[in-house]
Amino acid sequence: MSDANNAEWHRVAKTSEVTDDEPKAVQVGAEYIALFKVDGTFYATDDVCTHEFASLSEGFVEGDVIECPLHAGQFHIPTGKALSPPVEEDLRTFPVKVEGDDIYVQVPKG
């Protein structure tokens, strides 16, 4: 599957593998991506914190905010926006779609 904007959809996980409290890390090519579920909607952002090397999918979700497990920097899951020190730089977000019980993420071609 491909899209007009030079990005491809990748099937990355089953919907049952991502819960509100436990995000999931997936890899697409060279990209490390975290999958989140907030109020029934799935989101995808960078998995690696923009501050230091830490996997956000190991972090703590409260509402629509993910807190990094290493330094407690917070990001807004739907937009990737950095919310609190020490994080400054926003996360990238990726389009997500669900077909049946499969989660797809759209990642730009490298």
Added chain:
Amino acid sequence: MTADSGFVVIGAGQAGGRAVEAMRKAGFAGRIVLVGEEPHVPYERPPLSKQLLSGDDGPETTYLRDRGFYREQDIDLRLGARASAIDPSARRVLLADGDELAYDKLLITTGSRVRRLAISGAELPGVFYLRDIEDALAIRARLAEGAALAVVGGGYIGLEVAAAARSRGCRVTVLEMEPVVMNRVVAPEVGRFFADVHAAQGAEVRTGTTVSGFAGDRRVDEVVCSDGTRLTVDLVVIGIGIMPNTALAEAAGLAVDDGIVVDEFGRTSDPEIFAAGDVARHYNPLLGRQIRLESWQNAQNQAIAVARVMCGSNVAYAEVPWFWSDQYDLNLQMTGVADRWDQIVYRGDMEDRRFTAFYLLDGVLVAANSVNLPRDVRYARKLIESGARVDRDALADPAVPLKTLLEA
């Protein structure tokens, strides 16, 4: 407010750096002067015993912000400058170079300095302490493959140095006075787990061992233990704790008691003077007592809270203490204060190198340590904050999500 006064911050470490940013963010438009003895812009110290030692990172990777940020924010950085006195009645800070800084409000974030070992040979070249960037780079330069390193002190700084040195192929011996490592921050069982990990990684850990001196002609080449054993070394790193830099505050007549005494808003005994970070013995409303913390979290978040108070906020600094240590492939997170407990409940298995220890006092969670399970500690912080009694069986059962305990 007079045109040339405003806020002065003494101490340009992590706390001072985060404070001045927070002042601008809170809308303070007056003059801000940040005075620091080190030549660097404010930086974070945790990497000094981790990435900076084990990797090849430059010192700038630890900086909170680059120099341009302070220019853009109109923050007057006085680096390499030492404050020599505070005159509270005239609201002035005197600098060692003779300059004087007037203030409307003063923040003291002077941090701490290493505790030194007063034994023979401690001044020999090759004996290091680790506190600043220069220390870390000097130690790193000597961690050559095959070099023999003795680490004096098995706290987390000493153990992180040991892990970094092993990753560079050094021969490492850790000498700890107490019967178990990290005695001040974790339970003996958890300390023993870490000692075993170090042993498995090829570092020798000698507990119950006191160092009586260092010997060497032009530089250290032997460590002498009080039981008479001698250790041949190429270098020594001493990590036996830090002490708050309270001299300026004391001389200015502020209340000091192992740290500058402040309330939950960071206010000292002088209404125009505030303190935050390592140097501040502050009241923590969640713990219900005065405490002084030497941590990244406290340096950042207390400083931000106090800076906001200086700008008119009335929100206290109230967080459950939290810190972490990285050794080899282990991420240890600690929350709460593990100084008094009557029961420890383990979740997960030490053998899997993924477990959490919960410390309970009268059935209430007071602290937790997790190894490679950072999320557990995040829930533990919430549970400690709530002060509720917890179900021990549920804590011990990895199949019961910790979140459900919060909702109980």
